[in-house]
Amino acid sequence: MNSQRWIERGLTHVAETYGRYPLVAASGQGSWLTDIDGKKYLDFLAGVAVNNLGHCHPKVVAALQEQAGKLLHCSNFYHIPQQIELAELLCEHSFGDRVFFCNSGAEANEAALKLVRKYSTEQYGRNRFEVITALASFHGRTIGTISATGQEKVKTGFSPLLPGFNYVPFGDIQALRNAITPNSCAVMLEPVQGEGGVNLPPTGYLRAVRELCDEQQLLLIFDEVQVGCGRTGSLFAYQHESVEPDVMTLAKALAGGPPIGAMIAREKYAAALGPGSHGSTFGGNPLLAAAGLAAMKVLIEDGVLENCIAMGDYLRQQLEALKENYPFILEVRGRGLILGMEMSIEGGEMVKTALERGLLINCTVGKVLRFLPPLTVSKAEIDQMLEILAGIFNEYQEKNHD
Ligand SMILES: *Cc1c(COP(=O)(O)O)cnc(C)c1O
Numbered sequence: 001m002n003s004q005r006w007i008e009r010g011l012t013h014v015a016e017t018y019g020r021y022p023l024v025a026a027s028g029q030g031s032w033l034t035d036i037d038g039k040k041y042l043d044f045l046a047g048v049a050v051n052n053l054g055h056c057h058p059k060v061v062a063a064l065q066e067q068a069g070k071l072l073h074c075s076n077f078y079h080i081p082q083q084i085e086l087a088e089l090l091c092e093h094s095f096g097d098r099v100f101f102c103n104s105g106a107e108a109n110e111a112a113l114k115l116v117r118k119y120s121t122e123q124y125g126r127n128r129f130e131v132i133t134a135l136a137s138f139h140g141r142t143i144g145t146i147s148a149t150g151q152e153k154v155k156t157g158f159s160p161l162l163p164g165f166n167y168v169p170f171g172d173i174q175a176l177r178n179a180i181t182p183n184s185c186a187v188m189l190e191p192v193q194g195e196g197g198v199n200l201p202p203t204g205y206l207r208a209v210r211e212l213c214d215e216q217q218l219l220l221i222f223d224e225v226q227v228g229c230g231r232t233g234s235l236f237a238y239q240h241e242s243v244e245p246d247v248m249t250l251a252k253a254l255a256g257g258p259p260i261g262a263m264i265a266r267e268k269y270a271a272a273l274g275p276g277s278h279g280s281t282f283g284g285n286p287l288l289a290a291a292g293l294a295a296m297k298v299l300i301e302d303g304v305l306e307n308c309i310a311m312g313d314y315l316r317q318q319l320e321a322l323k324e325n326y327p328f329i330l331e332v333r334g335r336g337l338i339l340g341m342e343m344s345i346e347g348g349e350m351v352k353t354a355l356e357r358g359l360l361i362n363c364t365v366g367k368v369l370r371f372l373p374p375l376t377v378s379k380a381e382i383d384q385m386l387e388i389l390a391g392i393f394n395e396y397q398e399k400n401h402d
Contacts, residue, residue: 003037021355028055031374031381033360042385044373045360049194049226049338052253053298054374060256063294064287071286076279082289089296093235095244096264100273101284105225105251106140108261111278112188112247113144115265116219119272120185124217128185131221134170136196136365139188139223148188151196171201173208180212186219186247187212191237194226197365198333198340206243213246219269221247225261226338229253230299230375233309233336240335256295260288299375308375312336315371315382322386326393337377341369350392359388 006024024036031054033043046052053060067082074080087099100111113131120128133139135150146154147162155161166184168175170193187209193199213220222245227237229250234240236248246269251261261283282288298304312335319332319341331342347363354361362370373381 001036003035006036021352023355023360030054031377039358041355041358041360042381042388043360044371044377044385045362046372046374047257048252048362049231049372050252051257052230052375053256053295053304054376055257057256057295057298057376059298060258060291060294063290064258067287067290073282073285073287076281076283080284080286080289082286082293083284086284086289086293086296089293089300090250090262090264093296093300094248094264095238095266096248097267098265098270099284100263100265100270100278100280101289102261102263102280103259103282103288104140104261105223105249106142106145106261107280107283108225108249108251108263109139109145109148109188109221109223110142111263111273112221112223112249112265113148114278115247115263115269115273116186116221118277119219119269122272124185127183129164130166130181130183131164131186131188132166132168132176132179132184132218133188134190134193134196135167136170136193136199137167137188137190137223138193138195140225170196170199171205173205173212176209177212180216180218184216184218186221188221188223190223190225190227191240192227192232192335192338194338194370195364197342197368198338198370200333200335203241206238206241210243210245219246221245221249223249225249225251227335229296230305230308231336231338231372233305233312235299235305237335254295255288255291256298258288258291260284260292304375307377308336311373311375311377311379311382312339314379315339315373318382318386319371322390322393325390326397328396334371337371337373337375339371340364341371343367343369345396350396353392353395354388357388357391359385361385361389 003024026036027034033041133148137150139145139148150167166179168179247265254260323329328344347369351363
Protein backbone atom coordinates (compact mmCIF):
# COMPACT_ATOMS: atom_id res chain seq x y z
CA MET A 1 0.00 0.00 0.00
CA ASN A 2 1.38 3.42 -0.93
CA SER A 3 1.78 6.51 1.25
CA GLN A 4 -1.36 8.21 -0.01
CA ARG A 5 -3.65 5.39 1.05
CA TRP A 6 -2.02 5.13 4.50
CA ILE A 7 -2.39 8.87 4.98
CA GLU A 8 -6.12 8.72 4.12
CA ARG A 9 -6.59 5.86 6.60
CA GLY A 10 -4.48 7.67 9.21
CA LEU A 11 -6.68 10.74 8.93
CA THR A 12 -9.81 8.65 9.49
CA HIS A 13 -9.38 6.68 12.71
CA VAL A 14 -6.26 7.92 14.50
CA ALA A 15 -6.95 10.74 16.97
CA GLU A 16 -6.01 14.07 15.49
CA THR A 17 -4.01 15.28 18.47
CA TYR A 18 -1.10 16.01 16.14
CA GLY A 19 -0.97 17.93 12.88
CA ARG A 20 0.85 15.29 10.83
CA TYR A 21 3.23 15.69 7.90
CA PRO A 22 2.69 13.52 4.80
CA LEU A 23 5.34 10.94 5.69
CA VAL A 24 4.53 7.28 6.34
CA ALA A 25 7.36 5.77 8.38
CA ALA A 26 8.57 2.29 7.49
CA SER A 27 12.11 1.72 8.78
CA GLY A 28 15.18 3.44 10.12
CA GLN A 29 18.92 3.01 10.38
CA GLY A 30 21.34 5.43 12.04
CA SER A 31 20.50 9.00 11.02
CA TRP A 32 18.10 7.89 8.29
CA LEU A 33 14.36 7.25 8.28
CA THR A 34 12.81 5.49 5.29
CA ASP A 35 9.16 5.90 4.28
CA ILE A 36 6.77 3.30 2.92
CA ASP A 37 7.61 4.27 -0.69
CA GLY A 38 11.34 3.82 -0.06
CA LYS A 39 12.24 7.52 0.13
CA LYS A 40 15.02 8.30 2.61
CA TYR A 41 15.02 11.20 5.04
CA LEU A 42 17.96 12.60 6.97
CA ASP A 43 16.57 12.68 10.48
CA PHE A 44 17.50 15.84 12.39
CA LEU A 45 14.53 15.46 14.68
CA ALA A 46 15.38 11.95 15.94
CA GLY A 47 11.88 11.27 17.25
CA VAL A 48 12.15 14.53 19.25
CA ALA A 49 15.38 13.62 21.02
CA VAL A 50 14.42 9.95 21.52
CA ASN A 51 16.70 8.32 18.96
CA ASN A 52 19.93 9.67 20.45
CA LEU A 53 21.75 6.53 19.30
CA GLY A 54 20.23 6.69 15.83
CA HIS A 55 17.47 4.45 14.57
CA CYS A 56 17.61 0.78 15.55
CA HIS A 57 20.98 0.81 17.28
CA PRO A 58 22.17 -2.82 16.97
CA LYS A 59 22.95 -3.19 20.67
CA VAL A 60 19.51 -1.92 21.69
CA VAL A 61 17.81 -4.15 19.12
CA ALA A 62 19.82 -7.16 20.30
CA ALA A 63 18.95 -6.49 23.94
CA LEU A 64 15.24 -6.25 23.06
CA GLN A 65 15.34 -9.41 20.95
CA GLU A 66 17.12 -11.39 23.64
CA GLN A 67 14.87 -10.17 26.43
CA ALA A 68 11.69 -10.64 24.37
CA GLY A 69 12.32 -14.37 24.25
CA LYS A 70 12.90 -14.63 28.00
CA LEU A 71 10.41 -12.47 29.85
CA LEU A 72 8.34 -9.56 28.55
CA HIS A 73 6.59 -8.39 31.64
CA CYS A 74 6.54 -9.10 35.31
CA SER A 75 4.84 -7.15 38.09
CA ASN A 76 6.76 -4.70 40.22
CA PHE A 77 5.61 -6.86 43.15
CA TYR A 78 8.82 -8.75 42.36
CA HIS A 79 12.49 -7.91 41.82
CA ILE A 80 13.55 -7.44 38.18
CA PRO A 81 17.30 -7.83 37.47
CA GLN A 82 17.37 -5.60 34.34
CA GLN A 83 15.61 -2.84 36.29
CA ILE A 84 18.01 -3.20 39.22
CA GLU A 85 21.03 -2.95 36.91
CA LEU A 86 19.64 0.11 35.14
CA ALA A 87 18.93 1.81 38.48
CA GLU A 88 22.48 1.04 39.63
CA LEU A 89 23.96 2.44 36.42
CA LEU A 90 21.90 5.66 36.64
CA CYS A 91 22.86 6.22 40.28
CA GLU A 92 26.52 5.44 39.64
CA HIS A 93 26.63 8.14 36.95
CA SER A 94 24.49 10.81 38.64
CA PHE A 95 23.82 12.52 41.97
CA GLY A 96 20.97 10.10 42.68
CA ASP A 97 20.46 7.20 45.08
CA ARG A 98 17.03 5.84 44.06
CA VAL A 99 15.20 5.44 40.77
CA PHE A 100 11.46 5.15 40.19
CA PHE A 101 10.65 3.78 36.74
CA CYS A 102 7.64 4.72 34.64
CA ASN A 103 6.85 5.00 30.92
CA SER A 104 7.10 8.62 29.85
CA GLY A 105 8.37 12.08 30.65
CA ALA A 106 5.01 13.28 31.94
CA GLU A 107 4.81 10.34 34.32
CA ALA A 108 8.34 10.93 35.56
CA ASN A 109 7.38 14.55 36.30
CA GLU A 110 4.17 13.44 38.01
CA ALA A 111 6.28 11.21 40.25
CA ALA A 112 8.60 14.13 41.01
CA LEU A 113 5.65 16.40 41.87
CA LYS A 114 4.15 13.75 44.15
CA LEU A 115 7.50 13.25 45.84
CA VAL A 116 8.15 16.92 46.62
CA ARG A 117 4.63 17.40 47.93
CA LYS A 118 4.75 14.31 50.14
CA TYR A 119 8.23 15.02 51.47
CA SER A 120 7.44 18.66 52.22
CA THR A 121 4.08 17.94 53.83
CA GLU A 122 5.64 15.33 56.09
CA GLN A 123 8.64 17.48 56.88
CA TYR A 124 7.13 20.95 57.24
CA GLY A 125 3.37 20.59 57.56
CA ARG A 126 0.26 20.72 55.41
CA ASN A 127 0.60 23.83 53.33
CA ARG A 128 3.90 23.35 51.55
CA PHE A 129 2.70 22.25 48.17
CA GLU A 130 3.54 25.02 45.72
CA VAL A 131 6.06 24.38 42.97
CA ILE A 132 7.71 27.22 41.09
CA THR A 133 8.32 26.55 37.39
CA ALA A 134 9.50 28.65 34.45
CA LEU A 135 7.63 30.47 31.74
CA ALA A 136 8.15 28.81 28.33
CA SER A 137 8.75 25.49 30.09
CA PHE A 138 7.31 22.17 28.99
CA HIS A 139 6.71 19.31 31.42
CA GLY A 140 4.19 17.03 29.70
CA ARG A 141 0.53 16.60 28.78
CA THR A 142 -1.17 15.16 31.87
CA ILE A 143 -3.39 17.46 33.94
CA GLY A 144 -0.62 17.76 36.54
CA THR A 145 2.15 18.46 34.08
CA ILE A 146 0.19 20.95 31.93
CA SER A 147 -0.51 22.73 35.20
CA ALA A 148 3.25 22.80 35.81
CA THR A 149 4.01 23.98 32.26
CA GLY A 150 4.53 27.73 31.81
CA GLN A 151 2.84 27.98 28.39
CA GLU A 152 -0.82 28.85 27.88
CA LYS A 153 -1.18 26.92 24.63
CA VAL A 154 -1.07 23.49 26.32
CA LYS A 155 -3.68 24.49 28.93
CA THR A 156 -6.50 25.96 26.85
CA GLY A 157 -9.80 24.18 27.43
CA PHE A 158 -8.65 21.92 30.25
CA SER A 159 -9.64 23.96 33.30
CA PRO A 160 -9.76 23.61 36.20
CA LEU A 161 -6.08 22.82 36.38
CA LEU A 162 -4.11 21.66 39.39
CA PRO A 163 -3.51 24.52 41.82
CA GLY A 164 -0.13 25.15 43.38
CA PHE A 165 2.13 26.45 40.60
CA ASN A 166 3.89 29.79 40.25
CA TYR A 167 5.67 30.74 37.04
CA VAL A 168 8.74 32.91 36.68
CA PRO A 169 10.82 34.08 33.70
CA PHE A 170 13.56 31.50 33.00
CA GLY A 171 16.98 32.83 33.93
CA ASP A 172 15.81 35.59 36.30
CA ILE A 173 16.98 34.77 39.83
CA GLN A 174 15.34 37.82 41.41
CA ALA A 175 11.96 36.85 39.97
CA LEU A 176 12.41 33.39 41.46
CA ARG A 177 13.24 34.83 44.86
CA ASN A 178 10.13 37.02 44.71
CA ALA A 179 7.91 34.08 43.78
CA ILE A 180 8.71 32.10 46.92
CA THR A 181 5.82 32.00 49.42
CA PRO A 182 5.43 30.20 52.76
CA ASN A 183 3.64 27.47 50.76
CA SER A 184 6.50 26.83 48.32
CA CYS A 185 8.10 23.39 48.42
CA ALA A 186 10.13 23.07 45.23
CA VAL A 187 11.49 24.62 42.04
CA MET A 188 11.21 22.65 38.79
CA LEU A 189 13.27 23.65 35.76
CA GLU A 190 14.63 22.28 32.51
CA PRO A 191 18.40 23.03 32.58
CA VAL A 192 17.98 23.91 28.89
CA GLN A 193 14.42 24.56 27.72
CA GLY A 194 13.57 22.40 24.70
CA GLU A 195 9.98 22.96 23.53
CA GLY A 196 10.14 26.59 24.68
CA GLY A 197 12.66 27.42 21.92
CA VAL A 198 16.06 25.97 22.97
CA ASN A 199 16.66 28.48 25.77
CA LEU A 200 19.84 28.39 27.85
CA PRO A 201 19.87 30.16 31.19
CA PRO A 202 22.58 32.76 31.82
CA THR A 203 25.80 31.27 33.24
CA GLY A 204 25.56 31.02 37.01
CA TYR A 205 21.75 30.95 37.08
CA LEU A 206 21.41 27.26 37.95
CA ARG A 207 24.00 27.66 40.70
CA ALA A 208 22.11 30.65 42.11
CA VAL A 209 18.88 28.61 41.97
CA ARG A 210 20.58 25.81 43.89
CA GLU A 211 21.77 28.24 46.57
CA LEU A 212 18.36 29.82 46.85
CA CYS A 213 16.72 26.40 47.21
CA ASP A 214 19.16 25.48 49.98
CA GLU A 215 18.60 28.77 51.77
CA GLN A 216 14.80 28.46 51.57
CA GLN A 217 14.65 24.68 52.10
CA LEU A 218 13.09 24.04 48.71
CA LEU A 219 13.71 20.90 46.67
CA LEU A 220 15.21 21.38 43.23
CA ILE A 221 13.85 19.26 40.37
CA PHE A 222 15.56 19.21 37.00
CA ASP A 223 13.39 18.00 34.13
CA GLU A 224 16.01 16.39 31.87
CA VAL A 225 13.47 14.47 29.81
CA GLN A 226 14.72 16.14 26.61
CA VAL A 227 18.25 17.27 27.44
CA GLY A 228 19.38 14.32 29.58
CA CYS A 229 20.89 11.11 28.19
CA GLY A 230 23.79 12.79 26.40
CA ARG A 231 21.91 15.38 24.33
CA THR A 232 24.01 18.32 25.54
CA GLY A 233 27.34 16.46 25.37
CA SER A 234 27.44 15.37 29.01
CA LEU A 235 25.42 12.44 30.27
CA PHE A 236 23.10 14.86 32.08
CA ALA A 237 22.75 18.58 31.35
CA TYR A 238 23.18 19.63 34.98
CA GLN A 239 26.77 18.36 34.85
CA HIS A 240 27.86 21.33 32.68
CA GLU A 241 27.51 23.70 35.59
CA SER A 242 28.21 21.15 38.34
CA VAL A 243 24.96 22.05 40.04
CA GLU A 244 23.16 18.99 41.37
CA PRO A 245 19.40 18.77 41.73
CA ASP A 246 17.57 16.79 44.43
CA VAL A 247 15.31 15.11 41.90
CA MET A 248 15.79 14.56 38.16
CA THR A 249 13.41 13.22 35.56
CA LEU A 250 14.39 11.33 32.41
CA ALA A 251 12.51 9.66 29.56
CA LYS A 252 12.79 10.17 25.78
CA ALA A 253 16.24 8.74 24.90
CA LEU A 254 16.70 6.62 28.04
CA ALA A 255 15.98 3.31 26.31
CA GLY A 256 17.18 4.26 22.80
CA GLY A 257 13.65 4.29 21.35
CA PRO A 258 11.25 2.16 23.42
CA PRO A 259 9.13 4.02 26.01
CA ILE A 260 10.55 4.43 29.48
CA GLY A 261 10.67 7.16 32.10
CA ALA A 262 12.59 7.55 35.33
CA MET A 263 12.60 9.77 38.38
CA ILE A 264 15.92 9.84 40.19
CA ALA A 265 16.20 11.22 43.73
CA ARG A 266 18.51 11.50 46.67
CA GLU A 267 17.87 8.93 49.39
CA LYS A 268 16.65 11.53 51.88
CA TYR A 269 13.79 12.59 49.61
CA ALA A 270 13.09 9.27 47.89
CA ALA A 271 12.22 7.81 51.29
CA ALA A 272 9.03 9.93 51.26
CA LEU A 273 7.60 7.65 48.56
CA GLY A 274 7.42 4.47 50.60
CA PRO A 275 5.66 1.18 49.77
CA GLY A 276 2.15 1.74 48.46
CA SER A 277 2.57 5.48 47.87
CA HIS A 278 3.16 5.38 44.12
CA GLY A 279 3.40 2.88 41.28
CA SER A 280 3.30 2.00 37.60
CA THR A 281 2.24 -1.33 36.10
CA PHE A 282 4.73 -1.26 33.24
CA GLY A 283 7.36 0.96 34.85
CA GLY A 284 10.82 -0.60 34.44
CA ASN A 285 9.51 -3.87 33.10
CA PRO A 286 12.09 -6.44 31.93
CA LEU A 287 11.82 -5.63 28.22
CA LEU A 288 12.12 -1.85 28.55
CA ALA A 289 14.72 -1.98 31.31
CA ALA A 290 16.86 -4.29 29.14
CA ALA A 291 16.67 -1.72 26.34
CA GLY A 292 17.46 1.06 28.81
CA LEU A 293 20.47 -0.77 30.12
CA ALA A 294 21.79 -1.40 26.60
CA ALA A 295 21.18 2.19 25.51
CA MET A 296 22.82 3.72 28.59
CA LYS A 297 25.86 1.46 28.20
CA VAL A 298 26.30 2.54 24.58
CA LEU A 299 25.99 6.17 25.63
CA ILE A 300 28.59 5.79 28.37
CA GLU A 301 31.04 3.37 26.78
CA ASP A 302 30.95 3.80 22.99
CA GLY A 303 32.22 7.36 22.51
CA VAL A 304 28.78 8.81 21.79
CA LEU A 305 29.25 11.82 24.07
CA GLU A 306 32.57 12.69 22.42
CA ASN A 307 30.90 12.59 19.02
CA CYS A 308 28.05 14.72 20.32
CA ILE A 309 30.48 17.40 21.51
CA ALA A 310 32.56 17.39 18.31
CA MET A 311 29.56 17.33 15.94
CA GLY A 312 27.70 19.84 18.12
CA ASP A 313 30.60 22.29 17.81
CA TYR A 314 30.78 21.75 14.07
CA LEU A 315 27.04 22.11 13.44
CA ARG A 316 26.88 25.18 15.62
CA GLN A 317 29.75 26.86 13.76
CA GLN A 318 28.19 26.07 10.42
CA LEU A 319 24.78 27.38 11.49
CA GLU A 320 26.46 30.53 12.85
CA ALA A 321 28.17 30.96 9.49
CA LEU A 322 24.78 30.94 7.73
CA LYS A 323 23.88 34.02 9.76
CA GLU A 324 26.29 36.04 7.61
CA ASN A 325 24.32 35.29 4.44
CA TYR A 326 20.74 35.42 5.65
CA PRO A 327 19.60 38.48 7.58
CA PHE A 328 16.45 36.72 8.83
CA ILE A 329 18.61 34.55 11.11
CA LEU A 330 18.72 36.32 14.48
CA GLU A 331 20.56 33.89 16.74
CA VAL A 332 21.97 30.37 16.94
CA ARG A 333 21.99 28.85 20.41
CA GLY A 334 22.11 25.55 22.25
CA ARG A 335 24.50 23.03 23.70
CA GLY A 336 25.85 19.80 22.28
CA LEU A 337 23.31 18.56 19.74
CA ILE A 338 20.27 20.52 20.79
CA LEU A 339 20.57 23.63 18.68
CA GLY A 340 18.05 26.34 17.92
CA MET A 341 18.11 28.92 15.16
CA GLU A 342 15.90 31.87 15.97
CA MET A 343 14.59 33.68 12.91
CA SER A 344 12.61 36.85 12.31
CA ILE A 345 10.24 34.82 10.11
CA GLU A 346 7.93 31.83 10.61
CA GLY A 347 9.67 28.47 10.15
CA GLY A 348 6.68 26.21 9.46
CA GLU A 349 6.87 26.39 5.66
CA MET A 350 10.62 25.73 5.70
CA VAL A 351 10.02 22.56 7.72
CA LYS A 352 7.54 21.38 5.07
CA THR A 353 9.94 22.17 2.22
CA ALA A 354 12.75 20.38 4.06
CA LEU A 355 10.56 17.28 4.35
CA GLU A 356 9.92 17.29 0.60
CA ARG A 357 13.69 17.41 0.07
CA GLY A 358 14.40 14.54 2.43
CA LEU A 359 15.29 16.40 5.63
CA LEU A 360 13.44 16.16 8.94
CA ILE A 361 13.75 19.23 11.15
CA ASN A 362 11.36 20.91 13.51
CA CYS A 363 10.25 24.42 14.40
CA THR A 364 9.26 25.41 17.94
CA VAL A 365 7.45 28.53 19.14
CA GLY A 366 6.87 29.57 15.51
CA LYS A 367 10.27 31.00 14.65
CA VAL A 368 12.94 28.73 16.12
CA LEU A 369 14.25 25.94 13.89
CA ARG A 370 15.38 23.13 16.17
CA PHE A 371 18.11 20.64 15.27
CA LEU A 372 18.14 17.37 17.22
CA PRO A 373 20.10 14.82 15.17
CA PRO A 374 21.15 11.49 16.63
CA LEU A 375 24.27 11.96 18.78
CA THR A 376 25.97 9.49 16.43
CA VAL A 377 25.53 11.80 13.41
CA SER A 378 28.52 12.14 11.06
CA LYS A 379 30.14 15.25 9.62
CA ALA A 380 29.10 14.17 6.12
CA GLU A 381 25.47 13.94 7.25
CA ILE A 382 25.67 17.41 8.81
CA ASP A 383 27.08 18.76 5.53
CA GLN A 384 24.23 17.14 3.63
CA MET A 385 21.71 18.72 6.00
CA LEU A 386 23.35 22.13 5.61
CA GLU A 387 23.19 21.92 1.84
CA ILE A 388 19.43 21.31 1.90
CA LEU A 389 18.95 24.07 4.46
CA ALA A 390 21.01 26.61 2.50
CA GLY A 391 18.99 25.76 -0.61
CA ILE A 392 15.75 26.53 1.23
CA PHE A 393 17.18 29.75 2.67
CA ASN A 394 18.39 30.87 -0.79
CA GLU A 395 14.97 30.36 -2.31
CA TYR A 396 13.31 32.24 0.52
CA GLN A 397 15.73 35.09 0.04
CA GLU A 398 15.16 35.24 -3.75
CA LYS A 399 11.37 35.13 -3.39
CA ASN A 400 11.31 37.89 -0.85
CA HIS A 401 13.63 40.15 -2.81
CA ASP A 402 11.19 41.26 -5.49
C1 LIG B 1 8.96 15.58 26.00
C2 LIG B 1 9.06 16.25 27.31
C3 LIG B 1 8.22 15.88 28.40
C4 LIG B 1 7.08 14.92 28.24
O1 LIG B 1 7.47 13.64 27.93
P1 LIG B 1 6.38 12.57 27.40
O2 LIG B 1 7.17 11.30 27.30
O3 LIG B 1 5.86 13.07 26.11
O4 LIG B 1 5.32 12.51 28.45
C5 LIG B 1 8.47 16.47 29.61
N1 LIG B 1 9.45 17.37 29.78
C6 LIG B 1 10.25 17.73 28.77
C7 LIG B 1 11.35 18.71 29.03
C8 LIG B 1 10.08 17.20 27.50
O5 LIG B 1 10.85 17.60 26.49
